[in-house]
Amino acid sequence: MSEETHKKEHDEKHLEKLTIKELREIAAEIPHEKAVHEMKKEELIAFIKEAKGIKDETPVKKKKHIGKIKMTKPELKTKIRELKTLRWQALESKENEKASRLRHQISQLKKKSRRLAAA
Numbered sequence: 001m002s003e004e005t006h007k008k009e010h011d012e013k014h015l016e017k018l019t020i021k022e023l024r025e026i027a028a029e030i031p032h033e034k035a036v037h038e039m040k041k042e043e044l045i046a047f048i049k050e051a052k053g054i055k056d057e058t059p060v061k062k063k064k065h066i067g068k069i070k071m072t073k074p075e076l077k078t079k080i081r082e083l084k085t086l087r088w089q090a091l092e093s094k095e096n097e098k099a100s101r102l103r104h105q106i107s108q109l110k111k112k113s114r115r116l117a118a119a
Contacts, residue, residue, distance in 0.1 A: 015045045015054075023048065076113045080106055 015023065023044040027036040030051045039047065048054075071079070083106045090099040 015048060020044065073113055073116050076109055076116070080109050083109070
């Protein structure tokens with residue numbers, strides 16, 4: 001691989017996304033005193049960023065979205081009971097698609113009630 005394509009490839013990719021082998025190849029091109037092959041991935045990334053003068057942009061960690069629970073536990077339980085009766089009615093009248101949607105809603109409400117109980 002020529003140097004130009006090599007540089008372009010690493011400009012396009014973020015260092016965190018590269019494999020350890022690729023990081024070691026980049027680090028081997030940089031004059032250094034440390035043993036590159038003994039470094040871990042985080043150490044290699046820090047070494048390369050320091051050598052190339054790249055500002056350390058801390059990656060934004062994605063936070064797991066936890067929906068806000070607006071109902072209390074008793075309200076959730078009553079809503080579940082209502083949906084269960086509607087589901088039974090849908091099953092009796094052979095409305096399978098509606099029953100399936102209601103079953104999904106019941107499942108979601110049960111998960112919310114468990115989350116509330118844990119908090």
